[in-house]
Amino acid sequence: SQQGEEDPQALSIQEGENATMNCSYKTSINNLQWYRQNSGRGLVHLILIRSNEREKHSGRLRVTLDTSKKSSSLLITASRAADTASYFCATDEGVGNEKLTFGTGTRLTIIP
């Protein structure tokens, strides 16, 4: 079964605007991660947030985690054409079940 579901499924914004993607999951987690996948390529790790953290930043990326709502959001600020890709959240349930379960992905298109 799918652990994470991203919302929206697709998002188109103008270059320079901010993009926000959301992820909901079902079980308790050890950590949540976001990955980017460019068309025809493998996934690239962006950021990891642990279950005891609420917010994390990395360059133009900001991730929040609300374990009470079992949800996370990824904010990309000042978007660029090169940010066009699919973005996936992935959860690790922790000890005894250390594997990443991926969500359904958000297709982000940045319009120049």
Add this chain to the structure above:
Amino acid sequence: DTAVSQTPKYLVTQMGNDKSIKCEQNLGHDTMYWYKQDSKKFLKIMFSYNNKELIINETVPNRFSPKSPDKAHLNLHINSLELGDSAVYFCASSQLLGERYTFGSGTRLTVV
């Protein structure tokens, strides 16, 4: 240098054939994975190996047999290929279980 390399990149084969996909990582990671991405971009874990030992077999048909000759290599052999096996197969590795995967660029398998 490619961190996680898969070969071949494309594979077109007839139903009933047997094929192999090779994966090598030069990151010194202890854990390697195989994921299957379907036509809707949904990623599902198939296998996980830690130091050459199988730790996850996610109810994959026994036509799929992973082999890890050493911790830098994880190959996937598929017997009696079926139409439903058509997908993109990704190899990945990580130093810690469930954290910060590095993915290969994928092998697009088409069964005709």
